[in-house]
Amino acid sequence: MATVISACAHIGALDLGKEIHLYALQNGFDLDVYIGSALIDMYAKCGSLDRSLLVFFKLREKNLFCWNSVIEGLAVHGYADEALKMFGRMEREKVKPNGVTFISVLSACTHAGLVEEGRRRFLSITNDYSIPLEVGHYGCMVDLLSKAGLLEDALDLVRSMKVQPNSVIWGALLGGCKLYRNLEIAQLAVNELLVLEPHNSGYYNLLVNMYAEVNRWGEVAKIRVAMKDLGIEKRCPGSSWIEMEKKIHQFSASDKSHPASSEIHMLLPELDGQLKLAGYLPELTCGDLG
Numbered sequence: 001m002a003t004v005i006s007a008c009a010h011i012g013a014l015d016l017g018k019e020i021h022l023y024a025l026q027n028g029f030d031l032d033v034y035i036g037s038a039l040i041d042m043y044a045k046c047g048s049l050d051r052s053l054l055v056f057f058k059l060r061e062k063n064l065f066c067w068n069s070v071i072e073g074l075a076v077h078g079y080a081d082e083a084l085k086m087f088g089r090m091e092r093e094k095v096k097p098n099g100v101t102f103i104s105v106l107s108a109c110t111h112a113g114l115v116e117e118g119r120r121r122f123l124s125i126t127n128d129y130s131i132p133l134e135v136g137h138y139g140c141m142v143d144l145l146s147k148a149g150l151l152e153d154a155l156d157l158v159r160s161m162k163v164q165p166n167s168v169i170w171g172a173l174l175g176g177c178k179l180y181r182n183l184e185i186a187q188l189a190v191n192e193l194l195v196l197e198p199h200n201s202g203y204y205n206l207l208v209n210m211y212a213e214v215n216r217w218g219e220v221a222k223i224r225v226a227m228k229d230l231g232i233e234k235r236c237p238g239s240s241w242i243e244m245e246k247k248i249h250q251f252s253a254s255d256k257s258h259p260a261s262s263e264i265h266m267l268l269p270e271l272d273g274q275l276k277l278a279g280y281l282p283e284l285t286c287g288d289l290g
Contacts (some may be wrong), residue, residue: 001029015245028083067095072104087108098131115144135168146176167193171193178206208223223274
């Protein structure tokens with residue numbers, strides 16, 4: 001049962017996951033730590049955080065995976081304070097965290113912009129718990145510093161890493177450079193990224209956009225020529241999907257293949273108005289110029 005529930009989590013099949021949960025209860029399966037931890041993870045990953053927390057608090061026995069799943073779920077859904085409080089509760093109950101726990105804790109700090117709290121938690125990984133730092137921990141910390149505009153600090157951390165920085169590390173730094181328009185560090189990050197992923201057009205496109213924003217069209221032209229010489233094409237757009245009435249609906253930018261595409265596009269202006277009323281303004285300084 002735990003394996004099937006985990007499969008539902010991987011494909012975002014919330015309705016099917018609910019049915020399997022009900023089936024387990026109706027057929028006398030005890031809500032043990034294995035099924036319980038799988039349910040916590042499944043509900044959190046499928047966006048039903050309330051159900052995830054309900055299962056968590058109903059469990060008489062909780063293993064480390066249960067704690068990690070609920071902390072991660074809270075962090076991913078933007079409940080940073082609650083995630084940190086849950087970690088505090090975990091510590092009080094004498095449950096020893098592992099490296100995965102701290103990735104969720106640092107992610108919560110990033111969501112809430114808690115730089116000093118993130119620094120403190122990052123240092124405690126080795127100082128208090130003797131857990132070896134992994135690339136995921138560095139990635140979270142670089143992301144936190146970069147989003148806070150502390151780009152020099154983030155770059156210093158990357159250079160001091162005891163493991164080899166990967167594309168996630170440099171990508172987080174590049175994201176901060178885009179946000180704060182730091183072309184010098186951005187160029188450095190892109191150079192490293194192109195060594196790691198030489199045919200990823202996304203890094204070129206982001207750098208093109210940054211140069212275009214400051215009217216450095218000569219640099220834009222050079223990058224476009226380099227892309228053409230290397231045979232690098234724009235990558236396929238990302239997509240998202242949602243389950244409704246036991247069917248998976250997939251969407252991507254400018255795609256009109258969905259049967260309800262016309263109705264969806266008619267609704268977009270209304271959603272746009274609601275977003276503006278809520279205070280959200282899209283970034284219109286530059287489109288995808290790659």
